[in-house]
Amino acid sequence: MFKSLNDLSPEASLTYDICIVGSGPAGISVAKTLLDSDLKVIMLESGGMLPEAEYQQLNKGENAGPSFLSLDASRLRCFGGASGLWAGHCSPFKSDEFDKKEFIPFSGWPISIDDLNEYYKEAAEMLGISYAKFYNERFFQNTLDGINFKQFDRKNSFLTGNVFQISNSKNKDFGVKYKDELQSSKNTDVLFHSTVTQLNLNTDGSEVESVSIADLIGNKATIKAKKFVLACGALENPRILLASRRYYKEGIGNGSGFVGACFMSHPGVLKVGEIYRTSEEQCINRDKYQADYYVQFEMSLEQRLKQKTLRHVFAISQSNGLASSKTYIPGKLFTRFNQLVDKFSSLSSFKKTVCRLSGVYSSNTLELAVALEQPPRLSNNLSLHTSHDDLGVPKINMYWDNLSDIEKRTVATSVETLARELGVLNIGHVKYKSELLSGESYKFNDPVNHHIGTTRMSNNSSSGVVDKNCKVFGITNLYVAGSSVFSTSSIVNPTYTIIAMSLRLGKHLKNLTL
Amino acid sequence: MNISRRLFVSAGLICFLGALYYKGGSSAKDYPIISNNIEIFVKSYNLAIPVEESADIFGDTAILEKKLTSLLSDKGIVETANIVNKIIRNDYRIGKIRSMNGWIVSEVEFGLLILRNRYV
Numbered sequence: 001m002f003k004s005l006n007d008l009s010p011e012a013s014l015t016y017d018i019c020i021v022g023s024g025p026a027g028i029s030v031a032k033t034l035l036d037s038d039l040k041v042i043m044l045e046s047g048g049m050l051p052e053a054e055y056q057q058l059n060k061g062e063n064a065g066p067s068f069l070s071l072d073a074s075r076l077r078c079f080g081g082a083s084g085l086w087a088g089h090c091s092p093f094k095s096d097e098f099d100k101k102e103f104i105p106f107s108g109w110p111i112s113i114d115d116l117n118e119y120y121k122e123a124a125e126m127l128g129i130s131y132a133k134f135y136n137e138r139f140f141q142n143t144l145d146g147i148n149f150k151q152f153d154r155k156n157s158f159l160t161g162n163v164f165q166i167s168n169s170k171n172k173d174f175g176v177k178y179k180d181e182l183q184s185s186k187n188t189d190v191l192f193h194s195t196v197t198q199l200n201l202n203t204d205g206s207e208v209e210s211v212s213i214a215d216l217i218g219n220k221a222t223i224k225a226k227k228f229v230l231a232c233g234a235l236e237n238p239r240i241l242l243a244s245r246r247y248y249k250e251g252i253g254n255g256s257g258f259v260g261a262c263f264m265s266h267p268g269v270l271k272v273g274e275i276y277r278t279s280e281e282q283c284i285n286r287d288k289y290q291a292d293y294y295v296q297f298e299m300s301l302e303q304r305l306k307q308k309t310l311r312h313v314f315a316i317s318q319s320n321g322l323a324s325s326k327t328y329i330p331g332k333l334f335t336r337f338n339q340l341v342d343k344f345s346s347l348s349s350f351k352k353t354v355c356r357l358s359g360v361y362s363s364n365t366l367e368l369a370v371a372l373e374q375p376p377r378l379s380n381n382l383s384l385h386t387s388h389d390d391l392g393v394p395k396i397n398m399y400w401d402n403l404s405d406i407e408k409r410t411v412a413t414s415v416e417t418l419a420r421e422l423g424v425l426n427i428g429h430v431k432y433k434s435e436l437l438s439g440e441s442y443k444f445n446d447p448v449n450h451h452i453g454t455t456r457m458s459n460n461s462s463s464g465v466v467d468k469n470c471k472v473f474g475i476t477n478l479y480v481a482g483s484s485v486f487s488t489s490s491i492v493n494p495t496y497t498i499i500a501m502s503l504r505l506g507k508h509l510k511n512l513t514l
Numbered sequence: 515m516n517i518s519r520r521l522f523v524s525a526g527l528i529c530f531l532g533a534l535y536y537k538g539g540s541s542a543k544d545y546p547i548i549s550n551n552i553e554i555f556v557k558s559y560n561l562a563i564p565v566e567e568s569a570d571i572f573g574d575t576a577i578l579e580k581k582l583t584s585l586l587s588d589k590g591i592v593e594t595a596n597i598v599n600k601i602i603r604n605d606y607r608i609g610k611i612r613s614m615n616g617w618i619v620s621e622v623e624f625g626l627l628i629l630r631n632r633y634v
Contacts, residue, residue, distance in 0.1 A: 278562045416611065419618035423606030426599065429562055432616040 002183050004048070004192040005215045012221040016042045016189075018509060019211060019225035021196050021240070022232030024081020025495055026482035026502040028174045029123070030229055031188055033506025035181065039513055041188040042223060044213060046195040046232070047077030049175075051084075054216050054390075058195060061235075061396030062385045069265070069400045074449030075233060079190065080175015082233065083495070088167035090129055090496035092120050094311075096301055097490050103308040103406070106262060106376035109487040110459045110468040119500035119507075126499060128171035133293070134163050158303050158421040161295040162313065162492070168292070194221070197393050199228070199244035199252055199478070208252075208478045214391050227477045227509060231502065234263070234451035234484035235382060235396055241455065241465075241472075242384050243393050253455070253465045253472040260383055262376035264452040264489035267403060268315070269442060271435040273368035273415045275316065277428040298491070299417050307417070309410040311491045312372035314418060368418070368430070370411045373489045374452075377404060382454055403442050411436070450494050455484040470505045481505050551586040552579060553633040559595060561626055563617055565634060568627040571614055578625035598622065 008014075017039040020027045027043055034041050047055040059072035076084050093113065100108030124131035171177060182190055193215035200210045200222075210224040230237045238260040242251035251259055296313040298304075304311065374380070379401045384394035403411075412432075419430035435441040458464020461473035466485050472478040481502045483494040490497070585594040605611060605620030612624055619627065 276562060416618055420606045420609065420611060423611070423618075423620060424603050426603060430618050432613065432618070434616065437616060 001185075001189045002049070002192065003189065005194045005213060005219045005221060006217065008191075008219070008221055010219070013210075013224065014042065014221065015224040016040045017225060017513065018042075018227045018229065019044065019223050020229045020231055020481075021211065022046075022081065022230070022236070022482075023079050023175075023190060024076075024231065024233065024482070025083045025086075025174050026233075026498050027081070027229070027231035028083075028178050028182070029126075029499045029502035030231060030481055030506040030509070031182065032126075032178065033503055034510055035185050035188060037187060037510055037513075039187060039510070042225070043182070043188065043190045044194040044196060044211070044223065045077070045079055045190060045192050047079075048192045049079050049179075051076050051078045055193070055195075058389050058391065058393075059235075060389065061398060062387070063398050063400070065380075065399035066402050067400040069398050070449060071235060071396055071398060074451075075235070078175065079179065079192070080173055083172060083174040086172055086495055087493075088127070088169070088172035089164050089493045090124075090127060090167055091162055091164045091492040092116075092134055092500075093490045093492065093497055094162075094301070096305075097311065097488060101305070101308075104310070104375045104488070106456075106463060107488050110457060115468075116497070116500050116504065119503040120496070122503050123496055123499040126171070126177075127167035127496065129165040129167055129292075133165060154421075154425060158300055158417045158424075159297050160300045161297050163293060163295055164492070165293045191223075193219075194223075195391055195393075196232075196240055197243075197391050198246070199240060201244075201247045201252070201475075205247040206474070207476045216390055225477075227479065227512075229479045229481055229505070229509070230455075231481040233482055234454045235398075237480055237482060237484040238382055238454040239384070239393070239396055252478070253475060255474060256462050256464075258456060258458075258463065258465050260454050261378050261381045262453045262456050263380040263382055263398070263400065264374040264376060264450075264486075265400075266371050266373065266450050266489065266491060267407070268369060268371040269403075269411050269436075270369045271367075271433045271441045272370050272411055273418075273433055273436065274431050275366040275368055275418070275422065275428050276431065277366070278426070297418075299414055303417055307413050308406075309413050310373045310375060310406060312370050312410055312414050313491050314414065315369040315371060317367045317369070368415065368433075370414050371491060372407060372410050372414075373491045375404065375406055376453055376456065376488060377401065408442060411441075450483070450489070452483045452486045452489045452494055455480045457485045457487050469508050470501070479505060479509070551591075552582050552629065555582060555586060555591055555594060556626060556629045556633050558591070559598065559626060561623065561630060563614075563619065563623075563627060565630070567615055567617060569631060571624070571628055571631065573625070573628050575625045575628050578622065579629070598626075 018034060018041045020030055020041065020043045023043050023045040031041060031043050046058065055077040056072060058077060059075050061071040063069060074082060074085055076082050095113040098109040098112045121131045182188055194213040196211045197214050198212040199208050200212060201207065202209045208228045210222045211228065212222055214220045230240060241253050241259045244252050248254065253259055298311065298313045299309065381399055383397045385397035387395050389395055415430060415432060422428040422430060433441065455465040457466050457468060466472055466480050470479045470481060470485050472480060483498050585597055589597065602620045602622050605622055610621040611618055612621060614624055614627065
């Protein structure tokens, strides 16, 4: 049943088995697992069925760090949450990403890929993509052919490709896809305009008794439940925990100071290099590019471990205009020809046009950018600001630091490794962009708005906020869903893993109550 | 065989004939045969880095020159090019690389670029 807080009697108090805070991909995935069970479930949505400007204002916060992070650009307070903005790019984490790596502080998860695989399969079905295709060699090879870099498939290559599939608009927008199913559910209620303002603990501080909710027209209510799941994103989850400080002055689950800490995103470092292809192939054939999948390249696991770098992907794109022929026609013998080509730009334009008309892009120069995972760092953190939103909840104060040494080293090393692979294959050269050499490339704004890691999963409370079952340390009935529990950030888009982990949490909650 | 190789052979042939023609008007003292072999090799070797991008690099190439001289006299120009290609690929494989005005090149390529500055 769908209701709004305004539909309830004043100061109402409702009781459920499970209360899910947030109706984005994480919240809906948990709720979906519990659909048609004997459990009485309520899902609280801060906004309405569709985004409303007044409720979007509740996302506003402050930036204190040297790097700017938009706190409201990629978030929607409405049914379906940020799935309404999501581009639908899916790829699972790699198995090594769950391992501890000595050169990455705080790395390592208390779970492994084996704990997620069955949920990745289930999530793939929800998203209308194929789990098997992520690991299908022929599918992978086809995508390599599609970008004419099939040479990268060399045995012992320094590079590897990672398949991404794109969930289409019919499947990726959970607000649309699961509206009818949830609305007609007999055991699940969805309550709109119900922003959680406080988690209320019991007398010994070991259990959440209820949550206080409010809307922007003065309505308030209390929701009691046996179990609570925070599923409102990696900015809002820690905000609610930190703001609930009636019992613990540092906030709930924050005994070790990890709530809000280790914030991670996926910085995109542009203008890092140029690839000059020296092979015969002068055009990139896009014929085999499909709308629903693609491959991005990165350093192989062996190289990544050997060179102690973070995971990353190369974004290889067409350079503007036709490459100077000087870059790939060798020797002085062709100088005059090169000069002629340079002088008569119409010739370049003509060649370019012919290539485009024939379905290929002409250029032997490719632009190179690198997007990378961020290591968990205490200095990247979210705290509470002294100012408050319209519901009286302290705003977010975000400190996002400059790129660290390991991040910068990863960018430089990845470019160098790509150059080495091209050199081994004798198909091109790489030149660092001057912007990278001067450090200008490292001044970035977050281009992807992935928010990760602010209530991190760990083996113990001294280095995290939730355990391997996403339960908050020290609180018996409080769980967290979403990318805030990720111990490390990977480089792939987080939503697919968010859904898989939320399905796993849903099943765990269901099993607990059976 | 790829285009680089074809270019190499044709460019090598042209340079070789050119060098023979040029040598005809000069004394053997001015153009010792060993230097000429390296010069011909460097001129014809397919270095994709534009000339102007490596014009300002200098360095000690004595070891490389010695090796090239030996290879050229033993194997001839085409086989030497093949061997140099293999060495360059191995440089990249084992990480013997360096940065030259932003270009990431192998150690041997770097040496060849210096030699190219000298001869081209």
